[in-house]
Amino acid sequence: AEYRGLIAALEYLVERQHRDVIIRSDSQLLTRQMTGKYQVKHPALRKLHIRANELEALLANVKYEHIPRELNQRADKLANAAMDETTDADHTSPPVHSSANPSSPTVLSVGIDIEDVDRVKDLIRRYGDRFTRRIFTNGEIDYCQRRRFPAQHFTGRFSAKEAAMKALGTGRGKGVLWRDIEVIRSGGPPKLEFTGGAKNRAGELGVTDAVLSITHTKTIAMAHVSLIHCP
Numbered sequence: 162a163e164y165r166g167l168i169a170a171l172e173y174l175v176e177r178q179h180r181d182v183i184i185r186s187d188s189q190l191l192t193r194q195m196t197g198k199y200q201v202k203h204p205a206l207r208k209l210h211i212r213a214n215e216l217e218a219l220l221a222n223v224k225y226e227h228i229p230r231e232l233n234q235r236a237d238k239l240a241n242a243a244m245d246e247t248t249d250a251d252h253t254s255p256p257v258h259s260s261a262n263p264s265s266p267t268v269l270s271v272g273i274d275i276e277d278v279d280r281v282k283d284l285i286r287r288y289g290d291r292f293t294r295r296i297f298t299n300g301e302i303d304y305c306q307r308r309r310f311p312a313q314h315f316t317g318r319f320s321a322k323e324a325a326m327k328a329l330g331t332g333r334g335k336g337v338l339w340r341d342i343e344v345i346r347s348g349g350p351p352k353l354e355f356t357g358g359a360k361n362r363a364g365e366l367g368v369t370d371a372v373l374s375i376t377h378t379k380t381i382a383m384a385h386v387s388l389i390h391c392p
Contacts, residue, residue: 163186163190163191164191164206164209164210165209166248167184167186167191167195167213168209168212168213168216170184171213171216171217171220172216174187174216174220175216175219175220175321179220180220180221180222180350181220181221181222181350182220182222182223182224183223183224183225183226184223184224184225184226185222185223185225185227185228185351186226186227186228187227187228187229188227189227191225192225192226192227194206194210194229195210195213195214195217195225196225196273196383197273197275197385200224210252211268214268215267215268215389217385217387218266218268218271218372218387218389219266219372221350221372221374222350222374222376223374223385224376244355246357247357248311259359265391266370266390267389267390267391268387268388268389269328269366269367269368269388269389269390270328270329270330270366270387270388271328271385271386271387271388272323272324272325272326272327272328272385273324273327273383273384273385273386274320274321274327274383274384275320275381275383276319276320276323276380276381276382276383277316277380278312278316278377278379278380278381278382279311279380280316281312281315281316281319282312282315282316285311285312285315288305289327291335293315295339295340296319296322296339296340297315297318297339297340298327298340298343300343300345300372301315301318301343301344304346305318310379313377313378313379313382314377316377316381316382317344317375317376317382317384318344318375319382320382320383320384321342321351321353321373321375321384321386322335322339322342322344323384324373324384324385324386325342325353325355325359325371325373325386327344327386328371328386328388329362329363329388329389330362330366331358331359331362335358335362336357336358336361336362337356337357337358337359337362338358338359340356340357341355341356341357341358341359341360342354342355343355343356344373344375350373350374351373351374351375352371352373353371353373353386355368355371363388366388366390367390368388368389368390369389369390369391370388370389370391371386371387371388371389372386372387372389373385373386374386
């Protein structure tokens with residue numbers, strides 16, 4: 162029920178072209194699976210999880226927050242009442258890519274990464290330019306150094322590169338360099354740009370777009386990358 166509710170909400174948001182979204186749920190399992198903290202092992206849930214990821218990739222920024230059930234009683238009551246008034250058919254979700262709409266975008270792969278801000282801060286302190294110029298482009302370095310808390314932004318971009326490498330299926334290697342993946346921010350949400358080996362790999366996979374979401378606190382940064390193919 163939790164996943165079907167999430168899918169219904171994401172479909173609503175995509176249809177109305179929302180961009181920045183916070184999903185609050187009293188299901189700790191759902192929120193941790195959607196943020197990559199838990200694996201999805203049950204076959205039935207795995208299909209729903211894939212569907213939710215496909216929809217999430219069509220939004221610019223999605224954050225998940227767990228709300229303890231004792232603080233969510235009113236919303237839970239309303240949700241149960243709504244489900245009692247509908248049939249099972251009402252909860253069936255069509256796939257993002259179907260023969261009825263062959264021009265719909267397809268999510269090819271997803272990468273998620275979480276990094277510790279203090280770890281990256283320590284690497285910068287110890288190695289300075291040797292580290293930053295090996296990992297980040299000149300544009301990324303300039304952007305982060307102009308922020309009030311540079312380490313948080315460096316960590317967010319480090320996490321984005323890791324997530325992108327996972328989505329590309331290369332990890333740290335196979336001809337893809339750190340600087341081949343660049344996070345660009347110019348007024349709107351962050352975007353990914355691939356060059357060199359990353360661009361070649363993306364071409365092999367049929368990637369036409371890469372959707373990036375980054376979030377960070379004082380202590381951790383997390384990035385989610387979805388690679389998209391649009392016919």
